[in-house]
Amino acid sequence: xxxLFSLIxxxxxxxxxxxxxxxxFGRRLMPSRESVAPGVIASLLAGASFVIxxxxxxxxxxxxxxxxxxxxxxxxITIGERTLYVPWTFKVDTLSTxxxxxxxxxxxxxxxxxxxxxxxxxxxxxRKRVLWGEEALDFKRRRYSRFFTYFNLFLGSMLVLVTANNxxxxxxxxxxxxxxxxxxxxxxxxxPAAGLYNSGAGKKAFIVNRVGDFGMIVALMLIFWTFGTLxxxxxxxxxECMQTAPQAECLHILPAAxxxxxxxxxxxxxxxxxxxxxxxxxxxxxxxxxAVPLGTVVTVITLLLLLxxxxxxxxxxxxxxxxxxxxxxxxxxxxxHAATMVTAGIYMITRSNVLxxxxxxxxxxxxxxxxxxxxxxxxxxxxxxxxxxxxxxSTISQLGFMVAAVGLGxxxxxxFHLATxxxxxxxxxxxAGSVIHGMEHGHHHAEEHHGGHAAHGHEEAxxxxxxxxxxxxxxxxPLTTWVYIIGAxxxxxxxxxxxxxxxxxxxxxxxxxxxxxxxxxTAAAFFTAFYSARQVFMVFFxxxxxxxxxxxxxxxxxxxxxxxxxxxxxxxxxxxxxxxxGFHHLGxxxxxSVANAHIGGFNPTVAAISTVLALIAIAASYLLYxxxxxxxxxxxxxxxxxxxxxxxxxxxYWDELYGLxxxxxxxxxxxxxSEIVDxxxxxxxxxxxxxxxxxxxxxxxxxxxxxxxxVDGAVNGIGRLVYGSSYQxxxxxxxxxxxxxxxxxxxxxxxxxxxxxxxxx
Amino acid sequence: MFEETAFxxxxxxxxxxxxxxxxxxxxxxxxxxxxxxxxxxxxxxxNAANLAFVAFSRAFLDQGGQVVVFFVMTVAAAEVAxxxxxxxxxxxxxxxxxxxxxxxxxx
Numbered sequence: 036x037x038x039l040f041s042l043i044x045x046x047x048x049x050x051x052x053x054x055x056x057x058x059x060f061g062r063r064l065m066p067s068r069e070s071v072a073p074g075v076i077a078s079l080l081a082g083a084s085f086v087i088x089x090x091x092x093x094x095x096x097x098x099x100x101x102x103x104x105x106x107x108x109x110x111x112i113t114i115g116e117r118t119l120y121v122p123w124t125f126k127v128d129t130l131s132t133x134x135x136x137x138x139x140x141x142x143x144x145x146x147x148x149x150x151x152x153x154x155x156x157x158x159x160x161x162r163k164r165v166l167w168g169e170e171a172l173d174f175k176r177r178r179y180s181r182f183f184t185y186f187n188l189f190l191g192s193m194l195v196l197v198t199a200n201n202x203x204x205x206x207x208x209x210x211x212x213x214x215x216x217x218x219x220x221x222x223x224x225x226x227p228a229a230g231l232y233n234s235g236a237g238k239k240a241f242i243v244n245r246v247g248d249f250g251m252i253v254a255l256m257l258i259f260w261t262f263g264t265l266x267x268x269x270x271x272x273x274x275e276c277m278q279t280a281p282q283a284e285c286l287h288i289l290p291a292a293x294x295x296x297x298x299x300x301x302x303x304x305x306x307x308x309x310x311x312x313x314x315x316x317x318x319x320x321x322x323x324x325x326a327v328p329l330g331t332v333v334t335v336i337t338l339l340l341l342l343x344x345x346x347x348x349x350x351x352x353x354x355x356x357x358x359x360x361x362x363x364x365x366x367x368x369x370x371x372h373a374a375t376m377v378t379a380g381i382y383m384i385t386r387s388n389v390l391x392x393x394x395x396x397x398x399x400x401x402x403x404x405x406x407x408x409x410x411x412x413x414x415x416x417x418x419x420x421x422x423x424x425x426x427x428x429s430t431i432s433q434l435g436f437m438v439a440a441v442g443l444g445x446x447x448x449x450x451f452h453l454a455t456x457x458x459x460x461x462x463x464x465x466x467a468g469s470v471i472h473g474m475e476h477g478h479h480h481a482e483e484h485h486g487g488h489a490a491h492g493h494e495e496a497x498x499x500x501x502x503x504x505x506x507x508x509x510x511x512x513p514l515t516t517w518v519y520i521i522g523a524x525x526x527x528x529x530x531x532x533x534x535x536x537x538x539x540x541x542x543x544x545x546x547x548x549x550x551x552x553x554x555x556x557t558a559a560a561f562f563t564a565f566y567s568a569r570q571v572f573m574v575f576f577x578x579x580x581x582x583x584x585x586x587x588x589x590x591x592x593x594x595x596x597x598x599x600x601x602x603x604x605x606x607x608x609x610x611x612x613x614x615x616x617g618f619h620h621l622g623x624x625x626x627x628s629v630a631n632a633h634i635g636g637f638n639p640t641v642a643a644i645s646t647v648l649a650l651i652a653i654a655a656s657y658l659l660y661x662x663x664x665x666x667x668x669x670x671x672x673x674x675x676x677x678x679x680x681x682x683x684x685x686x687x688y689w690d691e692l693y694g695l696x697x698x699x700x701x702x703x704x705x706x707x708x709s710e711i712v713d714x715x716x717x718x719x720x721x722x723x724x725x726x727x728x729x730x731x732x733x734x735x736x737x738x739x740x741x742x743x744x745x746v747d748g749a750v751n752g753i754g755r756l757v758y759g760s761s762y763q764x765x766x767x768x769x770x771x772x773x774x775x776x777x778x779x780x781x782x783x784x785x786x787x788x789x790x791x792x793x794x795x796x
Numbered sequence: 797m798f799e800e801t802a803f804x805x806x807x808x809x810x811x812x813x814x815x816x817x818x819x820x821x822x823x824x825x826x827x828x829x830x831x832x833x834x835x836x837x838x839x840x841x842x843n844a845a846n847l848a849f850v851a852f853s854r855a856f857l858d859q860g861g862q863v864v865v866f867f868v869m870t871v872a873a874a875e876v877a878x879x880x881x882x883x884x885x886x887x888x889x890x891x892x893x894x895x896x897x898x899x900x901x902x903x
Contacts, residue, residue, distance in 0.1 A: 770902025772895050776825055 039094035040102040043125040046087040050191035053080035061180025068175045074150035077183035081146045085139035091132045099627045101128030117263045126200035128628035134197035137457045141374040142190050144597040148465050149366035151593035153182050156364050163227050189215035193375045201266040202255050212376045217241040220363040236362035243356040247346015254339035261320050261332050271389040277318045337390050337397035348380030350408045354431045361423040365468030373430050373460035378453050381437045385446045388631045401442030406555035409435030413562035418683035421500045422467045436541050445544035446629045447622045451612045452537035458608050459525035462601035466519040473512050473587035474499035481582030507579040511587040514595050516575045518602040523571050525605040527564035527649050533608030539642050540635040564649035568656035577664020810851030817844035831883045831893040842872050
């Protein structure tokens with residue numbers, strides 16, 4: 036069986052192989068514009084990863100304690116007594132395998148869907164840019180293969196994240212998915228119309244995530260400082276140890292394999308482990324010169340981890356990037372912003388459950404943040420018109436449910452909801468993509484047939500994602516309609532779909548632990564049902580409100596087959612963890628790796644309240660949108676609530692608030708630095724006035740007095756001297772023989788005179 | 797005695813005559829512009845030197861001075877041949893034997 040575990044590196048290597056293939060050969064694999072080879076390769080490799088994940092699950096059935104498979108040592112640094120040893124080791128346990136199955140399973144379906152979707156999306160871009168012939172083919176090749184390069188890179192990165200056995204490798208994956216998110220959100224950064232918005236959305240996601248990542252990095256440093264290691268098992272073992280023993284004694288404790296089994300066995304018998312942190316944790320931890328109680332350190336660590344999670348999992352206060360992330364192509368929205376990347380925060384908190392169990396304050400903060408996010412985002416979703424934006428806020432809201440669950444210690448409920456949410460949100464996003472696709476087709480169709488100025492007037496204003504432009508699509512796109520309704524009912528939490536069971540488990544945990552959280556989540560569930568139904572009524576029922584909607588067409592099988600598979604999963608997905616004795620499959624499975632997991636129960640009252648509220652919400656939605664569908668150009672009936680609707684439509688003014696607090700001051704500081712400090716001070720004053728002028732003055736001195744005066748003077752003087760003296764000498768050469776003869780005669784006279792004088796004296 | 801003294805002209809007379817002749821020759825060389833006259837002046841200077849040689853030869857009863865005079869006469873003969881040829885050549889090119897017209901070599 037160890038043989039099976041040792042296959043785990045392949046789960047990451049397959050997608051990375053896809054990256055290499057598509058990055059270097061993708062273009063050559065596309066002989067024509069109809070070719071889909073890069074997408075097929077990417078999907079096959081994603082599928083291969085899924086096969087590996089399934090093999091891991093099979094291996095775990097026989098060896099539930101899992102395995103750690105070393106791949107290679109990344110680095111190992113010894114500082115004093117501590118060694119920072121960071122291997123790339125794959126951790127296969129039930130938790131990581133659940134994540135692998137979700138990531139690769141849903142990921143593969145989205146890859147397959149993207150084969151068809153991107154084919155159309157790139158064609159749409161070619162049409163927008165008015166490219167022809169060779170140019171269009173080249174554009175298609177580059178962009179189509181680039182998309183799947185990024186897509187596989189994303190999948191591989193996410194798998195690095197969930198298979199890591201230490202915080203730093205997890206952080207590597209964490210950053211890589213952030214990078215892929217940036218690349219994919221801004222994929223059409225050069226779109227002729229929306230390019231600036233798209234690239235801005237990519238940057239926003241990247242920068243907002245950076246804030247969370249800052250928390251992660253500081254948390255990692257604190258973890259290493261406190262526990263002397265970054266490997267999950269060692270951190271948790273030492274954290275347990277430090278509850279009773281001094282820090283120094285625990286620093287070299289290694290997790291014994293037997294310890295893990297004992298803990299698992301204990302977990303089955305009783306709930307002691309669930310809240311193992313009994314009493315204040317006062318063990319002093321040395322932080323530089325300070326000695327801080329363990330409880331405080333762990334609280335700080337977990338709050339910083341939470342900051343990381345709010346960034347990646349789009350929670351208050353860092354959720355603002357996710358709605359804008361809808362600028363990416365729809366498969367990106369589905370893969371990153373519904374099924375996988377945003378779940379990283381929930382995974383990370385679940386993985387760190389031992390630490391969170393030791394910090395009850397952090398747990399409460401996590402739960403309240405999650406519940407508040409769930410409520411706020413659900414209310415915002417009610418008043419949105421963009422089909423993908425509704426889903427984006429819905430995602431934030433549902434992530435809030437998961438965060439609230441893990442904050443309350445309901446790790447199984449959180450992961451269960453993560454799984455079911457991955458199914459129905461991927462389904463909803465992909466169906467929305469299908470709707471957008473259909474609308475674009477309908478729009479072109481209408482344009483071709485009506486032509487002229489009407490189509491031109493449309494060109495600027497038409498938004499294929501605006502639900503006010505849709506309506507009546509159930510006749511044009513019956514398959515999409517059905518899967519969308521299934522997804523929406525799953526989201527709304529209508530039994531017996533998967534969403535009901537997972538949401539109910541969270542609500543039950545909340546009702547037992549915190550009234551505030553329970554009330555917020557129940558209210559959020561009500562709004563969830565309302566906006567889901569509103570969306571279905573607005574998009575699929577009534578009459579088409581635009582020519583595009585009236586001419587929309589159903590998408591091809593490469594897109595609809597993944598939809599049907601996902602729809603089936605939404606219907607039966609709940610079966611993996613029914614709240615009845617003997618059906619807690621996921622719970623029993625996760626218990627083996629999540630120390631503080633506890634099996635959920637079933638409370639008919641809680642279930643009845645949420646179901647009845649959901650039904651009321653759907654009925655209300657029917658009264659507003661279903662009974663008398665919106666006519667062409669008619670306002671949303673909720674507009675009658677005036678400022679409330681505007682408040683929700685403007686997303687509680689979050690973006691404006693951040694604009695006021697951060698963006699505007701930042702821009703002002705930036706402008707100040709650029710205009711005053713850089714331009715006026717550095718450029719104009721220091722550079723121009725001091726450096727340039729000083730240089731000019733100095734070089735003037737060197738030029739005129741020194742160079743012209745001294746150096747040139749010396750050389751010219753010598754020249755003039757030689758010239759002058761030779762001019763004088765030349766005049767003795769008269770050319771007259773007499774003169775020479777006279778000179779000779781005088782010379783002789785002089786010589787004779789001299790000799791005579793010497794002789795005589 | 798008279799005859800003897802009359803016969804015996806003192807050597808210094810010859811030397812002075814020689815010096816006078818040499819000076820005349822030199823003045824001729826320096827002041828004349830006619831090439832032939834300069835040439836003649838040069839001959840005069842040569843002969844002044846010959847006269848001095850001969851006078852000293854007799855005074856010191858040494859034959860060496862007379863030998864030198866023979867050599868000088870020989871060289872002077874050769875010089876006349878070359879010098880006249882030069883003058884002819886000069887005349888052919890300049891149509892004149894005024895040496896002041898030959899100052900192309902001035903600096």
